[in-house]
Amino acid sequence: MKQLGDIAGVFAYLSLLTVGGGMAAFPELKTLTVDVHHWLTFPTLLHFYSLGQLAPGPNMMMVASIGAVVAGVPGALVALVAFFLPTGLLTFAIGRLWMHLGTWRWRPAIQAGLGSVSVGLVLAGAIIMGRGVLNGVLYVAIAITVFLLLFKSKINPAYPIVSSGLIALGAHYL
Template identity: 30%
Template sequence: MWTTLGDLILHSALWSLLAVGGMNATLADIQRYAVDTRHWVTDQQFVTFFSITQAAPGPNGMAVALIGFQAAGLAGALVTTFAKIIPSALVAYFVSDWVERRNRSPLITAIRRGLAPVTVGLLACAAYVFAQEIDVNVGRIVLTIVTTVVAYRTRFNPIWLVAAGAGLGLGQFVH
């Protein structure tokens, strides 16, 4: 159990520091490690944990706590939560003032320009991982396209899109 806890601490801390653009940017690596390498959760559990944390209020980083709980119980949930929060919070605390003072410097501008495509690439990788983990059928593809278009083109509150998707699933219009 201590090996698992140490592993959870180490990898959660790494994911915390790599979460450029938010936790979603690290989802592909979290999935690879938690599902494929360590077998703490199944593919379906991983998708379910992420879906739950997207629907629940609060940070979507809670998915890591659910993985920790699955891997090592309450102790796993606690260590992953702290290891996911503390490293990035400390970096933000100590670096934010330095960055703010140099906000218009060429170095900060270059860092921001360099991190933007990295973040987009990591998010695209996460989207690819999720696309592989779900049953793809015509109904789900249409629902995904409609949701994407509505979310991108309107100011429609996303919670209603989630509710509509859930309703369609419950009504078995989307299998």
């Protein structure tokens, strides 16, 4: 029971940090699940995060994986509800209110201000992720190639990401 409570607390808290996308919560996600609670190792977290990018739907469903690692299917359910319910209710309420704020003078200021901060949080998440991932020339090359490929073309990201895994697998057997 204590574990389920911890899961609920951690993911409810993390959900409030996902301003501008799931990656904004990555620094705290790493701190809480790896360093504070020792639920999983940093490489495992990176693996789940990346699998989550491949899965369809919302890109942070890997919170279910972490919940499942800690406490099985109940853990996954608790993690999901904790991660989606508080922000869901907030969005529901603000969504109704926002329509009435259409001409509020501070609205563009909040959008522009939080916009740049959330890009900063995504960058912080990418840096922390990079520290765990970029531990060899091969992985640096893969990250740069996928970046350029997705930046220049409109292909489905799933293809280059799966290819990245296959290339690393091939290199493992060489």
